[in-house]
Amino acid sequence: MNSPALALRLGGHVKRITMAFISKKRKTAEAKLDKNKSYSLKEASSLVKQVNTAKFDASVDLHIRLGVDPKKADQAIRGTVTLPHGTGKSKSVLVLCPPDKEAEARAAGADFVGLDEFVTKIEGGWVGVDVIIATPSVMPKIGKLGKVLGPRNLMPNPKTGTVTNDVAAAISDVKGGKIAFKVDKVGIIHASIGRVSFAPEKIAENSQELINAILKAKPSSSKGAYVRGISMASSMSPGIAIDTKAFVH
Numbered sequence: 001m002n003s004p005a006l007a008l009r010l011g012g013h014v015k016r017i018t019m020a021f022i023s024k025k026r027k028t029a030e031a032k033l034d035k036n037k038s039y040s041l042k043e044a045s046s047l048v049k050q051v052n053t054a055k056f057d058a059s060v061d062l063h064i065r066l067g068v069d070p071k072k073a074d075q076a077i078r079g080t081v082t083l084p085h086g087t088g089k090s091k092s093v094l095v096l097c098p099p100d101k102e103a104e105a106r107a108a109g110a111d112f113v114g115l116d117e118f119v120t121k122i123e124g125g126w127v128g129v130d131v132i133i134a135t136p137s138v139m140p141k142i143g144k145l146g147k148v149l150g151p152r153n154l155m156p157n158p159k160t161g162t163v164t165n166d167v168a169a170a171i172s173d174v175k176g177g178k179i180a181f182k183v184d185k186v187g188i189i190h191a192s193i194g195r196v197s198f199a200p201e202k203i204a205e206n207s208q209e210l211i212n213a214i215l216k217a218k219p220s221s222s223k224g225a226y227v228r229g230i231s232m233a234s235s236m237s238p239g240i241a242i243d244t245k246a247f248v249h
Contacts, residue, residue, distance in 0.1 A: 029053050038241045044232045044240045045203040045204040048196065049203075054196070054236040058195065059087075059089070059192045059194075059195060059234065060192070060233075061193065061232070062193050062210060063232075063233070065187060065188045065229040066189065066226060067224050068222050077219070078180070078217075080161055080173075080180050080181070082209075083178075083194070084206060085198065086176065088195035091175065092111040092128070093109070093175070094110070095112070095133045096115050096133070096135070096142055097138060097167060098135065111129065112129060115141065123148070129154070132162065133156060134156040139163060181210065211227075229244060230247070
């Protein structure tokens with residue numbers, strides 16, 4: 001990686017990792033940002049396109065630092081949200097189900113369908129999909145896959161709608177822009193909300209939808225500031241600090 005610094009500006013704090021070389025493109029991108037300013041969501045959604053240095057259609061991500069203790073069960077924030085403009089990425093879906101559900105899953109657009117053969121593949125380390133959906137009846141068989149799927153946030157879960165008998169609806173949701181979010185061990189939610197090719201308005205609307213879902217998930221036991229910092233960045237751009245005042249409830 002050629003960047004001299006990777007900065008995540010959250011809540012007024014900057015964490016910086018010094019590198020040996022900075023490219024001309026990176027210098028130009030960083031010059032467009034005021035490192036002492038927190039931007040509005042609308043401003044950030046335009047800037048992220050301007051400071052992107054990738055030659056490909058990079059992902060646009062939000063990093064949201066919350067005032068929660070993820071070690072407490074009621075503060076381990078997680079959920080799902082359907083982005084109004086999708087993610088811009090076609091997600092591959094595996095459906096683990098009994099034989100009588102396989103035709104329904106394939107007709108709905110699942111990329112992989114089956115059970116025992118995929119359980120064996122996953123036990124061997126295969127995780128070549130973006131989302132795994134399972135019917136309730138097969139959960140006893142796939143419970144042992146938690147060690148492989150859990151760290152990758154791929155384990156089917158009723159709370160995220162990925163354990164269901166209505167596999168067709170679940171597949172439609174995923175393909176239509178439904179994403180899952182989960183707070184990590186240090187209290188940050190990382191989520192892709194679009195691509196740099198999106199219009200700024202679409203980036204802003206997708207971001208707002210995710211933030212709204214996270215605000216609704218605020219636990220009653222959370223004390224002090226709930227949203228402590230938000231940063232927006234593309235896959236290869238500096239982080240843009242977003243003013244959190246609009247999201248304080």
